[in-house]
Amino acid sequence: MSVKIAPSLLAADFAHLAHEVGRVPNADWLHVDVMDGHFVPNLTIGPPVVQALRRVTSLPLDVHLMVEAPERWLEAFARAGADRLTIHVEATVHLDRLLRQIRELGLHPGAALNPATPVESLRYVVELVDQVLVMTVNPGFGGQPFIPGMLRKVAEVRRLLESQGSHADVVVDGGVDERTAPHLVAAGASVLVAGTSVFGDPDPAAALTRLRRTARPPSDR
Numbered sequence: 001m002s003v004k005i006a007p008s009l010l011a012a013d014f015a016h017l018a019h020e021v022g023r024v025p026n027a028d029w030l031h032v033d034v035m036d037g038h039f040v041p042n043l044t045i046g047p048p049v050v051q052a053l054r055r056v057t058s059l060p061l062d063v064h065l066m067v068e069a070p071e072r073w074l075e076a077f078a079r080a081g082a083d084r085l086t087i088h089v090e091a092t093v094h095l096d097r098l099l100r101q102i103r104e105l106g107l108h109p110g111a112a113l114n115p116a117t118p119v120e121s122l123r124y125v126v127e128l129v130d131q132v133l134v135m136t137v138n139p140g141f142g143g144q145p146f147i148p149g150m151l152r153k154v155a156e157v158r159r160l161l162e163s164q165g166s167h168a169d170v171v172v173d174g175g176v177d178e179r180t181a182p183h184l185v186a187a188g189a190s191v192l193v194a195g196t197s198v199f200g201d202p203d204p205a206a207a208l209t210r211l212r213r214t215a216r217p218p219s220d221r
């Protein structure tokens, strides 16, 4: 299984987004963090920015909604050109319904878990998701230290998916770098979201290549 790398634009220069996108041509997906100032204590971007990104890249846009009442935004992000849409299990009491709606809109649905949220909350929606995002920091800000206990959770998510015959991706988000990536991949992660370790580097494409290499088995680096 080859691991995908999704640089997080949260760590990019917002004044030059098109330029920043051009600096990671070797990315598999572009990760877009949407924050509403309620679900998380930060405000970032909305559908108009996703629409603008859509014009400058053909890479899949992986939109991570860190918002309350995500049902208000599904159509808007679909219209803006998102390819993949992940909502938080803590943000809705109608997770099943919203994941189905995302699929009906023609997008890949994802469910995200905050660090304190148990994996068990996904048991009855496994067949509805193309990806499960495990937050490996508390959501809201880039540049935070990885929470080591989340390695066990990544493995638990992978086991849950396998137990139901699902090939959904396990996405990890927060504090992903060359040091943490090998452990995350060994635990079952198939997509690494990386902000600071990619865009914080003077050469983001080279940083991404290094990250991809560390994610391979030692014999294959």
Ligand SMILES: O=C(CO)[C@H](O)[C@H](O)COP(=O)(O)O
Pocket (backbone or CB within 6 Å): 008, 010, 011, 031, 033, 064, 137, 138, 139, 140, 141, 142, 143, 144, 173, 174, 175, 176, 193, 194, 195, 196, 197
């Ligand atoms: O979802 C996020 C924050 O809520 C970011 O995607 C995540 O923190 C990535 O940033 P970094 O790699 O700098 O930790």
